[in-house]
Amino acid sequence: MGKLSLISMIVFILIAFFLHILALMKIFPLLLSTPILFISILLFIIYLNNRKRFKGF
Incomplete structure (x- = not known):
């Protein structure tokens, strides 16, 4: 399950980066692509940060 979620x-x-590149070329709205890219990077960092955390006894 861990590798599948990391790859996804x-x-x-x-995909979010590609949409942002399209937005910079004025093909896709920039107001939609920027939050999508931010949320995707934020979720990735949160996932990497919580993987090996000690949960307690």
Whole structure:
């Protein structure tokens, strides 16, 4: 389950980055692509940060 979610998050970041590139070329709205890219990177960082956290006894 861990590798599948990691790969899916990386794919989500790549799609969001591609949408942002399209927005910079004025093909896609910039107001939609910027939050999508931010949320995708934020979720990826949160996932990487919580993987090996000690949960307690």
